[in-house]
Amino acid sequence: MFKHFFNLEWKSFFRSSSFATNLVFKILTIFALLYFIVVFLSLGIGAYFIIEKAGLGDPLRVVNRYMIYYIVMDLYARYMLQKMPVTNIRPLLYLPIKKDAVVRYSLGKTALSF
Secondary structure, eight states, X not given: OHHHHHHHHXXXXXXXXXXXXXXXXXXXXXXXXXXXXXXXXXXXXXHHHHHHHHTOXXXXXXXXXXXXXXXXXXXXHHHHHOOOOOOOOGGGGGSSOOHHHHHHHHHHHHHXXX
């Protein structure tokens, strides 16, 4: 069922009137995503050595002390700033697809959206 939904999304992406704009936007999003992965990974590795060199204590304890605040702030920021992906359900109502499969697919798209 996932393959069927993915196939429908793929066709709607390539058949849309703003295909070139969407493609450029997707490519720029991928580059931005890769850039931020590298920056935050290097910041995370470097922070261990910076905290250790500054003598603030065990770096893992220092980071874990503030981890709950980061998780709450991150979830709030994601919820407020994330553009929710939309599944066009009207064409799917005529097909022999269970409604719970459509709902699970839509929720899965939201979980994997950056």
